[in-house]
Amino acid sequence: MNREVTHRLKACEVLFNEGDPPTTAFLLESGRLRITARSDDGERVLAEIGPGELVGEMAVIDQSPRTATATAISDCLLLAIDAAQISERLSNTDPIVRALLEGQLRRYRATLAAIHGTQGESENPYQNEPLGIHKIRLESALRESLRNDGLDLRLQPLMDVLTGGIAGFEALVRWHHPERGPISPTEFITLAEETSLIEPVGDYVLRRTLDALVDLRQQGLGTLPFIAINVSARQMSRANLVEQLLEDLSERDLPSSAIKLEITESQQLDYAQVAEVMKLAQGNGIRVALDDFGTGYSNLQHMHLLPFNTLKVDQSLARGMVDNARTRVLLGSIAEMASNLDADVVVEGIETEAELDVLRQLGVHYAQGWLVGRPEPVSEAIRHYCESLGRTARQS
Numbered sequence: 534m535n536r537e538v539t540h541r542l543k544a545c546e547v548l549f550n551e552g553d554p555p556t557t558a559f560l561l562e563s564g565r566l567r568i569t570a571r572s573d574d575g576e577r578v579l580a581e582i583g584p585g586e587l588v589g590e591m592a593v594i595d596q597s598p599r600t601a602t603a604t605a606i607s608d609c610l611l612l613a614i615d616a617a618q619i620s621e622r623l624s625n626t627d628p629i630v631r632a633l634l635e636g637q638l639r640r641y642r643a644t645l646a647a648i649h650g651t652q653g654e655s656e657n658p659y660q661n662e663p664l665g666i667h668k669i670r671l672e673s674a675l676r677e678s679l680r681n682d683g684l685d686l687r688l689q690p691l692m693d694v695l696t697g698g699i700a701g702f703e704a705l706v707r708w709h710h711p712e713r714g715p716i717s718p719t720e721f722i723t724l725a726e727e728t729s730l731i732e733p734v735g736d737y738v739l740r741r742t743l744d745a746l747v748d749l750r751q752q753g754l755g756t757l758p759f760i761a762i763n764v765s766a767r768q769m770s771r772a773n774l775v776e777q778l779l780e781d782l783s784e785r786d787l788p789s790s791a792i793k794l795e796i797t798e799s800q801q802l803d804y805a806q807v808a809e810v811m812k813l814a815q816g817n818g819i820r821v822a823l824d825d826f827g828t829g830y831s832n833l834q835h836m837h838l839l840p841f842n843t844l845k846v847d848q849s850l851a852r853g854m855v856d857n858a859r860t861r862v863l864l865g866s867i868a869e870m871a872s873n874l875d876a877d878v879v880v881e882g883i884e885t886e887a888e889l890d891v892l893r894q895l896g897v898h899y900a901q902g903w904l905v906g907r908p909e910p911v912s913e914a915i916r917h918y919c920e921s922l923g924r925t926a927r928q929s
């Protein structure tokens with residue numbers, strides 16, 4: 534096979550033959566090609582292709598021998614596309630798109646096999662179920678659960694380190710898969726974020742959060758604790774996110790200070806737009822936290838654009854703060870920086886008294902973690918909150 538990038542063929546010359554190994558695909562720049570396949574009753578023309586079309590990509594994608602012959606009808610100029618170039622693209626592509634493509638190819642090959650009069654390759658060439666199929670299944674199940682009340686909400690308390698009281702909660706979604714049981718939000722939120730499914734999930738979380746706030750208010754305990762909700766990049770790009778939220782709050786006569794938005798920095802964020810959303814939220818009394826600070830994409834370049842009220846320090850940074858002096862210096866500096874920016878700090882993943890002591894010493898405002906409380910069903914969380922204030926919860 535010619536390894537040149539451009540490839541010229543004279544009329545009637547063969548580009549590749551049925552049965553050849555799949556080394557290269559081609560982009561036809563000029564001329565015409567005829568694609569044929571042998572069958573019981575001679576040769577069948579499958580297609581004629583012209584400039585701008587790809588040829589030979591199928592065998593390259595699924596790494597099987599050519600199932601057809603390509604012959605120049607007129608003089609042709611082709612651009613060779615190396616197999617590695619294609620497989621690299623494919624492995625980087627969305628697994629669902631890949632699964633769809635693989636399915637199409639299998640079906641096409643079965644049709645060709647019928648033309649050849651040979652047995653179709655009925656076996657799945659992929660030993661295990663492709664990741665794309667797994668995701669499609671999970672996505673359909675999540676869609677179904679959204680219709681059938683299969684999601685649930687947990688509230689995890691945040692402690693005011695100075696007073697030891699509960700200042701608010703974080704809303705954390707749960708999904709009980711009909712067969713697999715509980716699935717971690719780290720798995721299905723990522724999936725939902727890849728599609729528009731994050732929107733109904735987000736709407737569900739918001740609805741349940743507002744209901745929980747109404748329940749909390751009915752306890753008649755004075756200041757309403759806040760509930761923080763996680764807002765993903767796709768939700769941030771919704772045009773009326775804040776307006777809708779303000780409307781929902783006002784319909785229930787809830788103060789905007791009762792909701793906090795948690796935003797995680799990510800590659801997907803349009804920072805200029807996020808800054809606008811944050812300003813609008815804050816201008817209307819809704820506070821905004823930068824979540825998972827200290828991991829992934831958190832980046833000083835974005836921080837001076839984003840007017841946050843709270844920095845939520847990821848638990849990975851909090852780990853080791855009891856034994857590691859450098860971690861304490863880092864945390865102390867984060868608390869000081871936040872304070873200079875009129876923001877407060879939450880440290881997540883607090884599991885021991887010793888860790889809480891460090892937060893007290895460093896002047897960190899809020900602690901969240903198993904020591905303070907696990908994520909609990911809403912009614913439990915409200916009951917514990919009332920008990921912490923020396924009251925018995927009223928049933929709603």
Ligand code: C2E
Nearest residue numbers: 705706718719722738763764765882883884901902903908
């Ligand atoms: P996150 O926002 O950083 O949430 C904190 C995670 O840490 C939660 O995991 C919580 O259960 C866990 N955690 C809290 N305290 C401790 C502790 O002391 N020790 C340990 N080891 N873990 C602790 P969860 O509930 O599995 O949530 C994982 C992630 O899923 C969340 O991380 C958030 O990014 C996402 N998520 C959860 N609910 C929602 C939601 O309603 N909407 C969106 N967009 N994302 C959500």
Ligand code: CA
Nearest residue numbers: 703763795824
């Ligand atoms: Ca969060």
Ligand code: CA
Nearest residue numbers: 824825845881
């Ligand atoms: Ca976090």
